[in-house]
Amino acid sequence: MIATATTPDARTALLDACARALDHPGACLREWKQRHPAAHVVGYFPTYVPTELIYACGALPTGLWGGSIAVSRANAYIQQFTCSIVRSTTEYALHGAFDQLDAVLFPPICDSAKLVASIWALNFSERFMVDMVTLPERLDSDASVAYLAAELRRVGATLAQKLGVTIDDGALACAIDRCNRLRASQQAFCSRRATLEATMPLAHAAAVLKAGTLMHADDYLPLLDAFLAELTSDARSRRSKIPVVVSGLACQLPHPDFLALFDEAGFAVVGDDLLLGMCGGVAVATGGDPYLALARAFTQGPPLATRHHDTIHRHEFILDQWQRGAARGVVFLVPKFCEPEWFDLRYLKAEMEKRGIPNLVLDFDEDPTGFGPVLTRLEAFAEILM
Numbered sequence: 001m002i003a004t005a006t007t008p009d010a011r012t013a014l015l016d017a018c019a020r021a022l023d024h025p026g027a028c029l030r031e032w033k034q035r036h037p038a039a040h041v042v043g044y045f046p047t048y049v050p051t052e053l054i055y056a057c058g059a060l061p062t063g064l065w066g067g068s069i070a071v072s073r074a075n076a077y078i079q080q081f082t083c084s085i086v087r088s089t090t091e092y093a094l095h096g097a098f099d100q101l102d103a104v105l106f107p108p109i110c111d112s113a114k115l116v117a118s119i120w121a122l123n124f125s126e127r128f129m130v131d132m133v134t135l136p137e138r139l140d141s142d143a144s145v146a147y148l149a150a151e152l153r154r155v156g157a158t159l160a161q162k163l164g165v166t167i168d169d170g171a172l173a174c175a176i177d178r179c180n181r182l183r184a185s186q187q188a189f190c191s192r193r194a195t196l197e198a199t200m201p202l203a204h205a206a207a208v209l210k211a212g213t214l215m216h217a218d219d220y221l222p223l224l225d226a227f228l229a230e231l232t233s234d235a236r237s238r239r240s241k242i243p244v245v246v247s248g249l250a251c252q253l254p255h256p257d258f259l260a261l262f263d264e265a266g267f268a269v270v271g272d273d274l275l276l277g278m279c280g281g282v283a284v285a286t287g288g289d290p291y292l293a294l295a296r297a298f299t300q301g302p303p304l305a306t307r308h309h310d311t312i313h314r315h316e317f318i319l320d321q322w323q324r325g326a327a328r329g330v331v332f333l334v335p336k337f338c339e340p341e342w343f344d345l346r347y348l349k350a351e352m353e354k355r356g357i358p359n360l361v362l363d364f365d366e367d368p369t370g371f372g373p374v375l376t377r378l379e380a381f382a383e384i385l386m
């Protein structure tokens, strides 16, 4: 049950549109193409591909999130000990689910993503163009910004050539403006939730943000903004709940039924870094060289398991959420076989324990069944925190 107070119309319109985008992505894509017959569609793998480049080409960016498909054919291409988003997206691709796409862009966030990008380039290039946005390892030097700006220029030019369009600085500036508005609204949505002005179950919040990676910003933003404009406080709904922070990787989300267990176990999720990869980028400066501005914004973004800063530390972000939300504990959600997140977990747990913050680690994949033991563990954690 959604516990936010808005008029039913704004809330229902937003949630219905998001549910449709998530449950029927193929049908939504076909409808969009019918409305824009000359436009292209470009898929991107999470967590960082600058969608501004895609919008600047007049195309629709669409996130490739994988899902609960039984993986069989992909086993011939990818080891079974890789994370489920890599395996399920490949299975979908082998079933032709992405054949409507004109191109797919990957970020090199981990060895598995690099592996899947090269497998797709080898096997699917006749269906759609595959390219990698090669991000710098170090984020704290001017050389990183200059390098990334040149790489974004290369990716933009390659994409535009493939789509048969031109990409000029004016179009890119408009795309930056559109994506800045999108990020600002999504961050307002997150902070309204995190500051307890309103409470929305994690599963619904994740659906709203994820749908923003599937719908065109011009269709999605008016719905989100109308919802935000009418959102009012409803502290009653969370008074009996236990406030926690949820930490995880934004690359792969658990199944919605898994996320719904937090509500069922009596938790109010007052903060998270789970959704940062979808909406956590900083605003891109306008004016000047747009490629440099995009590159600079990337190096200033929040820390993720897949994006390390020497000076911005991930545990500080989690602690900040914990403090602001007056949380009583932290739950770590770790995708199975996800090396970056398991590497971070050891240090993050140590930082929590140093401060006496109770925490729980849950691993997951995209399997939509067998959540009983997860609920039991969450309920046991709730009892500890009461």
Ligand code: SF4
Pocket: 083, 084, 085, 086, 109, 110, 111, 112, 113, 249, 251, 252, 306, 335, 337, 338, 339, 340, 341
């Ligand atoms: S879930 Fe982890 S291992 Fe899998 S693609 Fe994302 S970052 Fe890489």
